[in-house]
Amino acid sequence: MRALVLTGPGKAEVQEVEPPVAAPGQVVVDVERAGVCGTDVELFTGEMSYLRTGRSWYPLRPGHEWCGRVTAVGEGVDAVWLGRRVTGDTMLGCGRCERCRSGRHHVCADLAEIGISLGRSGALAERLAVPATALYALPDAVDSTLGALVEPGANALRAVQGAGLRQGERLLVLGTGTIGLLAALFARSQGIEAHLMGRDPEGLRLARSLGFAAWTRPELPELPWNAVIDASNAPELPALALDLVEPAGRVVYIGLAAAPSTLDTRDLLLKDVTAVGILGGSAGLPGAVAAYADASVDARPLVAATVGLAETAAVLAGHRPAEAGPGPKIHIDPQR
Numbered sequence: 456m457r458a459l460v461l462t463g464p465g466k467a468e469v470q471e472v473e474p475p476v477a478a479p480g481q482v483v484v485d486v487e488r489a490g491v492c493g494t495d496v497e498l499f500t501g502e503m504s505y506l507r508t509g510r511s512w513y514p515l516r517p518g519h520e521w522c523g524r525v526t527a528v529g530e531g532v533d534a535v536w537l538g539r540r541v542t543g544d545t546m547l548g549c550g551r552c553e554r555c556r557s558g559r560h561h562v563c564a565d566l567a568e569i570g571i572s573l574g575r576s577g578a579l580a581e582r583l584a585v586p587a588t589a590l591y592a593l594p595d596a597v598d599s600t601l602g603a604l605v606e607p608g609a610n611a612l613r614a615v616q617g618a619g620l621r622q623g624e625r626l627l628v629l630g631t632g633t634i635g636l637l638a639a640l641f642a643r644s645q646g647i648e649a650h651l652m653g654r655d656p657e658g659l660r661l662a663r664s665l666g667f668a669a670w671t672r673p674e675l676p677e678l679p680w681n682a683v684i685d686a687s688n689a690p691e692l693p694a695l696a697l698d699l700v701e702p703a704g705r706v707v708y709i710g711l712a713a714a715p716s717t718l719d720t721r722d723l724l725l726k727d728v729t730a731v732g733i734l735g736g737s738a739g740l741p742g743a744v745a746a747y748a749d750a751s752v753d754a755r756p757l758v759a760a761t762v763g764l765a766e767t768a769a770v771l772a773g774h775r776p777a778e779a780g781p782g783p784k785i786h787i788d789p790q791r
Contacts, residue, residue, distance in 0.1 A: 457789070458580030459767045461515045464501030467768040472516075475576070475584035477529035482536055482587050484543075486789045488603040488761070489578040490520030491770050493632075493688070494571060499771040502713065510572040518577030518787075519545040519570040522593060522602025532587045540597075542605045542744070544589040545569050546735045561735040579767055581789045591740050594748045600761075601747040603786055604637075604754045608743035609736025610709060611637030611686075615645065616739070617707040617731040618682035622646035627680040629696060630687035630710055631658030631669065633783045636757055638684050638709075639667050641743075644751040650678075653687075661781045665756060675699075686710045694718040702726045709733040757782040763791030 456474040461467050477483045495517045497503035505511035522542045528534055547567045548560025555563050569585070570577020576584070593602050611634050620626055626642050628635045631653030639662065642649040651662045651669040662669035670676070682705045683696040690712035697718050700706050706728055723730060736743070746752040759782035762770065770776070770785050779785070 456581040457764055458516050458576070459518070459764060461499055461513055461517060463513050465499065465772070467499055467771055469764055469767070472580070474582050477527040477532070477584065479530040480532060480586055480588070481529045481584050482525045482532055482590065483527040484521075484523040484541060484583045484585055485526050486518075486521055486523040486578050486581060486583050487540075488522055488599040489518045489787045489789060490603045490607065491767065491785045491787060492520055492607070494519070495579075496771055498571070505572055512574070515574075516576040516580060517570045518579030518583075519568065520603050520606040521578030521583065522597075522599055522605065523578075523583065525590075526582075528587070536587060536590065540593040540602065541590045542593060542602050542740070543569070543585045543591060544737050544740060545571070545606055546737050547575065547586060547589060550588070558738070561737045579764065579787055579789065581764075591744055593744065596748045596750070597744060600755050600758055600786065604757070604784070605740060605743045605747065606736050607633050607784075608637050608641070608747065608752070608754060609739030610634055610733065611736075612641045612739035612742050612746070613736055614638050614684050614686065614707045614709045614733050615641045615647070617733055618642075618684060618705050619729075620645075620647050620682050623648065624681040625678060626650070627652060627683045627699060629653075629683065629685045629692050631655055631662050631783075632686065633757055634709060635684070635686035636662060636665070636783070637754060638686055640665070640752045640754060641746065643667075644746060657781050658783065661756070661783075664781075680704065682707065684709065688712050690714045690716045692716075697722050697726070697728060697730075700726070700728055703728070705729045705731060707731045707733060758784045758786050761786040761788055763787070764789045765791075
């Protein structure tokens, strides 16, 4: 089968590889759609920290935002999965430790991430092997575009949940990329007044076209922000989020900067602010599927284009397809 393989920093090619086999407890999925994420780009460029710590290495097969159809099941897996359209959890814990047993498998000490770490092959390929315990069934109302947006949507949903807001309260999202826009969409679906702040003109235009108030930093009005979500990659914005949030509010950190970010914990304490960090979408996957299925969240405008597997290397290198719309997300159809 064909799969995208990262062979070194800045090097990627489509290769013929051995197709996966459904080991005990696993299924094989024919991948319908996969998203290209900022993590995939960092793995391609060599900037991803895991490459320095030894959690990831080349050659590497990326892709962790995906959906597809189960075509084979391994020993011990219920045959009911055969033929089902599914997506799955990126975060694979050991299943035995206290963290896994208490529902915190995304911070398991032995965590492996599909398409990211510890050699787990990813979904930028025609087929993917996945533990059956990581699967989530997709209803017919969730098409391939939405199916491949479940994983980032689950991250965004967890960020909104971490903000702890009630209907009618006001949220500021820093960043107009995929996660920032998804967070605003999920917040609005819960009756929260969501605003966005960004600096990318395309992202700001898209946010406004989706019905949100979207501001640059100089334009940002002096409103009481009950919570702030930092979904950016700018090292100065974590401190700004703390500065902007209302006293006794919440700041949620889901963006990652390439350089260390600093904030003054005296400000955190004296404003009685709660700071929340979000890693992974595991706990948000069912909610994201449900919101897409009942159409309370329509994330499809975030996808700018869908291209074939052969074009993935160019996308990772920063090339935007000629037919791309205004959205921040590029999808791959590995069957092309």
